[in-house]
Structures are given as C-alpha cells and as structure tokens.
Amino acid sequence: MLRLLWLIPLMLVGCSGNGAPAPVTTAGGPQVVATFSVLDDFVRVVAGDKVELTTLVGPDGDAHTFNPAPQDVAAIGRAGLVFEVGAKFESDWFDKAFTASGSTATRVAVADGLELEEGECKHKPGEKLDPSHAHELDPHVWHEVTNAIHMVGKVRDGLSAVDPANAATYTANAEAYIAKLKELDGWIVTAVRAVPKDRRKLVTSHDTFGYFARRYGFTVVGSVLPSFSTETADPSAADFAELVTKVKAQQVPAIFCEASHNAKLVDRLAAAAGVKVPPPLYTDALGARGSPGETYLGMMRHNVTTIVDALKP
Amino acid sequence: MTWVLEPFALPFMQTALAAAVLVGLSAALLGGYVVHRRMAFIGDALAHTTLPGVAVAYLSGVSLSVGATAAGVFTAVLIGWLSRRQALREDTAIGIVFTGMFATGVVILSRSGTTRNLTDVLLGNVLAVTPGDLWLIGGVTVAIAAALLLLHKELELASYDPTHAAAIGVNPDRLRFVLLVLLALTVVTAIQVVGLILTTALLVTPAATAALVTRRFARATAVAAGVSVFSSFVGLLLSYHLRVPSGAAIVLTAVAAFAACSAIVAIRRATSAVATSR
Amino acid sequence: MIAAFHTHPNPPLPYGGRRHAAPDLFAAALAVDGLSAGYDRRPAVRDVSFELPEGCLAALVGPNGAGKSTVLKAAAGLLRPTSGTVRAFGLSPGACHHRTAYLPQRGDIDWRFPVTVERMVMGGRFVHLGWLKWPRRQDRAVVGRTLDRLGLTGVAERPIAELSGGQQQRVLVARAMAQGADLLLLDEPFNNLDAETRADLMTLFAELRAANKTLLVATHDFDRPADHFDFVVRLRDGCHEPEAVPS
Numbered sequence: 001m002l003r004l005l006w007l008i009p010l011m012l013v014g015c016s017g018n019g020a021p022a023p024v025t026t027a028g029g030p031q032v033v034a035t036f037s038v039l040d041d042f043v044r045v046v047a048g049d050k051v052e053l054t055t056l057v058g059p060d061g062d063a064h065t066f067n068p069a070p071q072d073v074a075a076i077g078r079a080g081l082v083f084e085v086g087a088k089f090e091s092d093w094f095d096k097a098f099t100a101s102g103s104t105a106t107r108v109a110v111a112d113g114l115e116l117e118e119g120e121c122k123h124k125p126g127e128k129l130d131p132s133h134a135h136e137l138d139p140h141v142w143h144e145v146t147n148a149i150h151m152v153g154k155v156r157d158g159l160s161a162v163d164p165a166n167a168a169t170y171t172a173n174a175e176a177y178i179a180k181l182k183e184l185d186g187w188i189v190t191a192v193r194a195v196p197k198d199r200r201k202l203v204t205s206h207d208t209f210g211y212f213a214r215r216y217g218f219t220v221v222g223s224v225l226p227s228f229s230t231e232t233a234d235p236s237a238a239d240f241a242e243l244v245t246k247v248k249a250q251q252v253p254a255i256f257c258e259a260s261h262n263a264k265l266v267d268r269l270a271a272a273a274g275v276k277v278p279p280p281l282y283t284d285a286l287g288a289r290g291s292p293g294e295t296y297l298g299m300m301r302h303n304v305t306t307i308v309d310a311l312k313p
Numbered sequence: 314m315t316w317v318l319e320p321f322a323l324p325f326m327q328t329a330l331a332a333a334v335l336v337g338l339s340a341a342l343l344g345g346y347v348v349h350r351r352m353a354f355i356g357d358a359l360a361h362t363t364l365p366g367v368a369v370a371y372l373s374g375v376s377l378s379v380g381a382t383a384a385g386v387f388t389a390v391l392i393g394w395l396s397r398r399q400a401l402r403e404d405t406a407i408g409i410v411f412t413g414m415f416a417t418g419v420v421i422l423s424r425s426g427t428t429r430n431l432t433d434v435l436l437g438n439v440l441a442v443t444p445g446d447l448w449l450i451g452g453v454t455v456a457i458a459a460a461l462l463l464l465h466k467e468l469e470l471a472s473y474d475p476t477h478a479a480a481i482g483v484n485p486d487r488l489r490f491v492l493l494v495l496l497a498l499t500v501v502t503a504i505q506v507v508g509l510i511l512t513t514a515l516l517v518t519p520a521a522t523a524a525l526v527t528r529r530f531a532r533a534t535a536v537a538a539g540v541s542v543f544s545s546f547v548g549l550l551l552s553y554h555l556r557v558p559s560g561a562a563i564v565l566t567a568v569a570a571f572a573a574c575s576a577i578v579a580i581r582r583a584t585s586a587v588a589t590s591r
Numbered sequence: 592m593i594a595a596f597h598t599h600p601n602p603p604l605p606y607g608g609r610r611h612a613a614p615d616l617f618a619a620a621l622a623v624d625g626l627s628a629g630y631d632r633r634p635a636v637r638d639v640s641f642e643l644p645e646g647c648l649a650a651l652v653g654p655n656g657a658g659k660s661t662v663l664k665a666a667a668g669l670l671r672p673t674s675g676t677v678r679a680f681g682l683s684p685g686a687c688h689h690r691t692a693y694l695p696q697r698g699d700i701d702w703r704f705p706v707t708v709e710r711m712v713m714g715g716r717f718v719h720l721g722w723l724k725w726p727r728r729q730d731r732a733v734v735g736r737t738l739d740r741l742g743l744t745g746v747a748e749r750p751i752a753e754l755s756g757g758q759q760q761r762v763l764v765a766r767a768m769a770q771g772a773d774l775l776l777l778d779e780p781f782n783n784l785d786a787e788t789r790a791d792l793m794t795l796f797a798e799l800r801a802a803n804k805t806l807l808v809a810t811h812d813f814d815r816p817a818d819h820f821d822f823v824v825r826l827r828d829g830c831h832e833p834e835a836v837p838s
Contacts, residue, residue, distance in 0.1 A: 482606030
C-alpha cells in the first residue's frame, strides 16, 4: 500500500494527458461515442439526455495527435454507435482503437456525403503516379455552416437508426438546431462584408480553414504547418522564410493562432512579418466550459468576430 | 477487487499486460548484468540506435520491429567490436555512434511527413501491441531466459574476473557480445511498452531495488523479476484508472518500489543500530 | 578502477573437462626458453629463460614495466609468445591448463560484483565442468575443504566486497587450490598489504611449496628476495638478469 501512496503525487505531477480532462458521460440510454467536442455538441443537442455519451477528445484537445487511454478504448468497446468525422481527421488512432476494442458499434462518419476539398498535389514532377492515387482530403468540414447542417443530419439519422423509439425527439431537436444554424450562416455572410475582398486573407497554425474560405469568400494564404494535420513535422527554415515573404507580399493584416495548438510558431511568424496575432480561434475543438467557444454556435461567432475585427481596415 | 480485475477483463488490456510483463521480465533478467557491469549507458545508447531502423522500416513498409531489431543488433555488434580490448575509449565511442544514428533516424523519419511514429517510439504505446508483436516479445523473453540460464556461471565469472575467465578458456569478449545482443533484443521490445526514453529505467530500476535486498546475484535476479512484474501490473492498472500514459506509469511504479525499499532498508538499519547501541 | 579487461588467449584455449592431456612426469613444472612476448608487436620481454622444478617457491622481481606480468601471462597461456617456448609440466599452456592457475592482480577484479566468497572459489571448479554444467556435490565438497584449509570458512557466505586485501589474496589462492592447480602464477600478491599480512601469505606459500606446488610470485616488495624464495628471476626492461642459484 505504501507504494501506491508514493506513486499518486508523482503521477499527478507528471501527468501529461492529452490537454483534455476525463470524458464526460451522461447517464441512461444507448451507449454512444463521439470522437471530439464539436460532435459532442451536436449529439447532445439532438439527443439530449436520451443517450449515454462519451467523448474522446475534449475541449481544446487536438484530435489529430490524440493518444487514447485504456478507458477510452474500453468505452469504444461498450458503445453501440460511434460518430467520427472521417477523412483522416482522427488520423489512424481511432481505427486502431476501434479494432483493439473489439467493438461492434455502428460507425457513422459525418463527413460522408460532403464534397471534400483535396489537398495540394505533393508529387514531384516526373514521379510516376499510381493511377488510383488519392490526394489528402481536408477534414475540417464544420467551418462551413452548411456542412454543419449536413453533419447534424447524419447525427440525427444515426441516432434514429439505433434508437427508433426516440426518433421523433431526435428529428424535432435536429430541426430546431438546423434552424439556428441557418440563421448563423446568414449572420456570417453579412458580418464578413465588413472586410474588403483584398483583405480577406487567412493564415493559421495548420491548414484548417479551407471550407470557411470556400464558403465565405476568403483566401487561405498559407499555414505554419503546411498540412491538414497537426501531426506533421515543424516547417523547415526555408519553408518558414517563404511563408514570411508571402505574408508580407500579400499584405496579410493579421495571422491567427489556434486554441488547440501551440502558438509558438505563429507568434514567431507574426514577429518576423510584422503583423499582429489576435486572440486564438477555435478550430479543431470547442473551448472549455465558460469560454466563448463552449458550443459550436459560440465557436463560430467568436471566430468570425475575431477574424472580422482583425482583418477589417 | 473489481477495481483491480475489471480493466483486465478487456482483451486489449490483456495483450498490453502480457507485453508489459514479458518485457519487464526480459529487462529484469538482464538488469543485474546491466547494473553491475555498468552498462546502463550502453542500454540507453542501444535504445536510441533503433530509431533509424524504425524509420527505414516504416518507409519501406517492413515491420517496424524487424527494422528496430536489425539496427539494435548491428549497433550491439559494433559496440562490442569497438570496445574490445578497450581499443577506443568506450563511452566516447558509444556516445558518438548512438547520437549519430539517432539523428539519422530523425532525418529519415521526417521524410514520412508524420510525427506519430516518432512519438510512439519515444514514449511507447503498449495499447498498440498486436498479438503478432506479442509472439516476438515472448520469443525474446524465452531466448534471454534460456541464454542466461545456460551461460550464467561463465557470464558471472567473465563479469567480475575476466582474466581468470580467459585463463580457463572462457572468452570474455565473446560473452560480452552475447550480452550486448541480448540487450539489443530486450531494448527493442521494451521500446514498444515504455518507449525509447524510459527503456533504461526498466533495465536498471528493478535490478537496483533487488541489490538493496540481497547480495547474491541469482537471488537478486529473481527479486528484480518480481519487482518488474509487479510494476507492469500495477502501472497498467493505474494508467487505466488515472488516465495517464502507461509506459510512464509502469516506470513510476518501479521507481516507487525502489524508493519504498530504500526507505525500509534505511529504517531497518537505523533501528538495528539503535538496538545494538543499547 | 578495473584495468586490462581484455587480455584473451591467443589462440583460444579449450574450455571443459575432457581435454586434459597426460602430463610428462619428468618435465619441469615451468620451463621458459628464449621467451619473447608482448602486446601489439612491441616485445615487453626478450629472450627470457628459466626453469622451475616442482615444489618450488620462486620470485619474479623487477621494477614496474620490467615485464613480470607478461611472463606470467605467457606462462598461463593468456599471451602467445612471439618467439621461444613456454612449457608447463612439459605441455604447452592450455593443453592441460587446469594444472596452471594464474592469479590476477587484485586490482583487475571487480570486487563489488555481488558474489559470495564460496561462489568465487567455486570459479576454480569451472575448468573441470565446462559449459552447461552446474557445480556438483563433489565440487561443493572440494570448495568447502579448501576454504577450511585456508581459514576462510567464516567468510564463505560473505560478499567478496567485504573482504580485506589479505583475505582477497587468500580467496584467490583458495580458488587456485580448488582448481587443483600445481603451478600457481601470482601477479603482485603483496601489493598494498601490511607487513603482518605479507608474512601470513608467505607462510601460506611455504605450506603450498611443502605440498609440492610450484609458485611463481611477481613482486617488487622485497629488498632481498633470495632470503625468502628458493629461486629468483630478475627482470629489467624485459631482459633476464641472471641471479642467485637455487639454494
């Protein structure tokens, strides 16, 4: 017993976790697992307290580099329904955890059915291309509110399939929420008019705003990590210098850091290019309780407000 | 009691436990030699040198364990050869070789565009151990146990009196090669459980704890094995319930065991000193 | 700190109990003839010749660097002569090497390694066991008797780390006796020992000589070695200076 006492304070001090506290579970109903906080929000809105929901990557957590704990794998094993984004948002850790858990749950990838953006072709000239080679896909679909509506629809359908008894409730809740989402979409379209076209330039920590840019008329000039995933190595000195030059040349008014990712390189880029860094955006996760990004609606409003304030003349 | 048994009812936890226990056993069996022959530095170096093996394996689609093993054994042989008859000042030579190889591994791995493998190699990922990996790990444990059992008296002699060993026809350099290769194999399996950075802890801590308790080499090995198995079990259990990384939890348990034993030994010594002074 | 970890036999000696050749009954215990040997092709000793009969207590003297260790190692088969011959009981070293015991300098041994005195002395029996065999009851009996003869029974279960310098030397001798060696090659046994311990050791050596063993003791601790030893081989810079006749 003495040994355990020694251990506990040491472990709590050394605990790195995943930037996320233990997953929150609501009681009663079918067991559902959501991979990250945005899906957590959607499932709660649609299902209320009718399901027992466990979310793996919590607020401010990075779903690209998440390492599931044994309890997470156990939760997946117990679940009857799991919601993920797909398109490699959850890298391969979710696939591995799903296999390891031996789960028989239905997997719903909410990005299925959406028109996904392809990444830059990274092949070198002259390299032989496999005719079926696939480009990387951008998984950050929720930054486009119309996509979010699609995702909520998938959540509703998934829940109804597993729990038909409450299908009516799910449909009603989804309807109400989708109405709010449509209102949000309209608000964003109006709000961004404050920023003239030539200033609608986005630079972030990693390449996460492709869909936002597509829908609301922005351009993604570049990102510090030139990848859809934060799991990639830091940029080389040459790439970093190139980005600094680009930012200066295109007169990008501000660059943005992300709440779920280390802001160090963004700060360095800002210093080198002589631009400011506004408060962090919520990109790959919702914010903690009490923060403006606590819900999807809050997150989008905060992001848009921050972006517009920073970029408008 | 369910608090203890419940996590291990899950199949993936059973695999993780089996891996952790087998690796802990291998490390503990070699631990006595590592500690008393002062090979902890070499153990750490061997762990670092597996990285280029992993990197090349990953990029060529070969099993990562095979790559790591090849790199580890190659380095073991290289170290054995470089330090025979003290041809080169040992720790310097090893220091150059392992850091060079590690840096090479980092460069090669950076071409893969992802840092996930680096993190797994550095910190371990016992939940990712597949049943296939378990066969390899088990095989290594059996090989080490067999080798040490068969060679124990010559290994022991060559460790503390290599001159006499040589005089009776037991080549201490060859035995050192054997030990280094066994160490390389153990290190490769340990990396999967606790990661490269913490491998030395598995090699050294249980053996150091055993040294506090007994002064006989064979008994110390048995005690080290016990501490190791205990640390694997309790460490995994705690990592489950407290949601902390398993590799670190196992190592911390082993360190806690060492601390507890030190405290007990010190207290015993103090009380017996008081008793005899009366 | 441990030095010279890696002198190893060249060529490799056979290990195990089945290769003992029959000794030549009329040969000298140790016959060195025109021996030149060294490390890395620099001869540490040149053209050394001497003979030791059975039942002889001989000294190998000379200042540091004179080549004493080299001669002993060549006699033990740890070093191959570049020219000349070494014969122990008429055989080349290694052909019957359980009869020869080389006792290393105490500084070459890692006394902190966790073995007991009994286990270390048992090391002398390994040459009779060979690979894969565990010590048998008769081996334990031999070791027990040897420890008794040398007054080491009291420390038999103690770790070797707890021994004094004099005890360490006795343990080395015990190991050689457990091995059943008739020729003992001792490298600087008197180093760092006080006069009383040295006297004790000399008494022990005299007992061994009386039991018809041959001892060649490398030492620089005696002003007049001829007073204490039957035979003195004096080395200077690797060359043999002729010295006192056997008394």
